[in-house]
Structure formats: C-alpha cells, structure tokens
Amino acid sequence: MFTDDYFMRMALQEADKALEKDEVPIGCIIVSNDRVIARSHNLMETLTDVTAHAEMQAITSAANFLGGKYLQNCTLYVTLEPCVMCSGALSWSQISKVVIGARDEQRGFINKGLSLHPKTEVVTGVLEKECSEIVKDFFKNKR
Amino acid sequence: MFTDDYFMRMALQEADKALEKDEVPIGCIIVSNDRVIARSHNLMETLTDVTAHAEMQAITSAANFLGGKYLQNCTLYVTLEPCVMCSGALSWSQISKVVIGARDEQRGFINKGLSLHPKTEVVTGVLEKECSEIVKDFFKNKR
Numbered sequence: 614m615f616t617d618d619y620f621m622r623m624a625l626q627e628a629d630k631a632l633e634k635d636e637v638p639i640g641c642i643i644v645s646n647d648r649v650i651a652r653s654h655n656l657m658e659t660l661t662d663v664t665a666h667a668e669m670q671a672i673t674s675a676a677n678f679l680g681g682k683y684l685q686n687c688t689l690y691v692t693l694e695p696c697v698m699c700s701g702a703l704s705w706s707q708i709s710k711v712v713i714g715a716r717d718e719q720r721g722f723i724n725k726g727l728s729l730h731p732k733t734e735v736v737t738g739v740l741e742k743e744c745s746e747i748v749k750d751f752f753k754n755k756r
Numbered sequence: 757m758f759t760d761d762y763f764m765r766m767a768l769q770e771a772d773k774a775l776e777k778d779e780v781p782i783g784c785i786i787v788s789n790d791r792v793i794a795r796s797h798n799l800m801e802t803l804t805d806v807t808a809h810a811e812m813q814a815i816t817s818a819a820n821f822l823g824g825k826y827l828q829n830c831t832l833y834v835t836l837e838p839c840v841m842c843s844g845a846l847s848w849s850q851i852s853k854v855v856i857g858a859r860d861e862q863r864g865f866i867n868k869g870l871s872l873h874p875k876t877e878v879v880t881g882v883l884e885k886e887c888s889e890i891v892k893d894f895f896k897n898k899r
Contacts, residue, residue, distance in 0.1 A: 677804070697847065701844055
C-alpha cells in the first residue's frame with residue numbers, strides 16, 4: 614500500500630491545492646516511517662515570497678515536527694524536480710530520500726550539475742506524466 | 757557615507773548577534789535607496805531549521821516590506837558568500853546587487869559553477885578580513 618505512487622498521489626493533491634490558488638501547481642509531502650509529517654504546496658504568489666516553494670515549507674515543517682533540523686529516515690515526494698534553492702536546502706537537511714515526479718530540465722538542480730547530500734537517495738519519474746501535465750496545463754492556460 | 761564598507765559593517769553587526777547566540781556568525785542586510793529594509797543573521801540552531809540562513813530571512817523580510825516578491829533596486833550585503841540554497845533564492849528574487857564579504861570556497865555558490873540572475877551585479881571582498889575572521893574564530897573556538 615505505502616508505495617512511491619501512493620505518496621506521490623498525495624503530493625499531487627497538494628499541487629491541486631496550489632492550482633486552486635492560481636499558483637504554479639507543485640506539491641510536496643515528507644514521510645517518516647510511512648507517516649506523513651509535512652505537506653505543502655507552492656505559495657510564492659500568495660505569500661509574495663520567492664522562497665515559499667513547496668519543498669522549503671515542507672523542510673521547515675518536518676524539522677519542526679521532528680524537533681531536529683536533520684531529516685534522517687525521511688523521504689520527500691515532490692511533483693516537480695527541485696530548483697537550485699530547494700536542492701541546496703535538501704542538501705543541508707541530509708534527508709534520506711527524495712522522490713521526484715517530473716523532471717525540470719531548465720530550472721531543476723540535476724542539469725545544473727548539482728547533487729544532494731551523499732547520504733540522499735534520489736528517485737525520478739514517479740507518476741511522471743500526471744506531475745508533468747499539471748504544470749504544462751497551467752502554463753498553457755496562462756498564455 | 758553610504759559606501760559598501762558602511763553597509764557591510766552593519767551586516768557584521770548582525771553576524772555579532774548570531775555569535776552571541778552561538779550560531780555560525782553570518783549576518784546580512786538589504787538596502788534600498790540607501791535605506792536598510794531588512795536585517796538578519798543566521799538562526800539555524802535557534803530555529804532548528806536548515807533554511808534559516810541570514811539571506812533567506814532577509815529576502816522574505818524585504819519582500820514583505822516592499823509588498824512585492826522581486827527585489828529590484830535592492831542590494832544585499834552578506835558577510836559570507838551565499839551557499840547553493842541562498843544563491844538560488846537570490847536568483848529567484850532578481851535582486852539588483854549582492855555584496856559579499858568573505859568567499860566560501862567550499863560551500864559558496866561561485867565554486868559550484870552557479871551564477872545569480874543575469875540582472876544581478878556581484879561584488880566580493882568588502883571587509884573581507886573581518887568577515888572571514890569572525891567565522892574562522894568561531895570554528896577555532898569550537899574545536
């Protein structure tokens with residue numbers, strides 16, 4: 614039951630919440646021992662804050678829940694590949710695993726030649742089609 | 757009067773505040789039209805949050821002050837070269853100018869091959885000695 618697909622669907626639900634607010638629809642959850650300890654979605658426009666990406670909020674929220682700043686035994690599920698800022702934050706957090714839906718060839722950290730913490734396992738392509746389409750549709754409707 | 761040295765001294769005062777809290781002493785201010793609109797220092801330990809770097813807080817704070825997420829006509833003064841996370845946040849903010857005290861060869865964005873927004877002017881080496889020594893002394897005393 615607790616598969617990567619299962620948790621990525623929850624991240625997609627978060628992306629839907631962003632979409633309802635006319636935000637770029639990116640969602641994210643953090644799971645520890647099969648329990649969701651943080652959920653968030655992009656709030657850049659709502660908060661008028663370029664740092665309010667889904668991942669940044671989730672990292673802060675999970676650390677608050679755990680009472681420690683390192684996200685050991687935690688997995689972050691995010692619908693779109695993290696940007697440079699979010700990859701930097703994930704590196705500092707030493708999170709155990711990051712599961713990515715769709716790749717972001719332009720803004721994502723992978724094509725910038727960056728990597729996360731050596732301890733961090735990275736998985737890409739989980740529910741890739743759904744995660745990609747929600748963002749593409751958003752920008753298509755904007756034009 | 758309103759020179760880069762003048763404003764970097766204010767960033768150093770913020771670093772001193774971090775030092776008093778036993779935080780890695782890094783301080784930062786954001787200036788718009790010679791007026792300080794944000795000041796902050798590293799609070800990673802105090803807030804138990806890897807995202808609580810001085811620059812991240814200052815970006816959020818300045819955007820809040822300005823009522824807009826882009827930091828046009830703003831200059832950020834920071835005592836230590838921004839990390840990957842903070843450089844990513846600065847890129848999203850499209851800030852006009854970033855003035856750096858000491859370089860961070862290991863963790864700084866420059867040696868990672870990253871650059872800020874094409875609009876952003878970057879100046880390094882302002883009060884380099886003071887900015888470098890406060891961090892070096894901190895880690896020396898930790899050992």
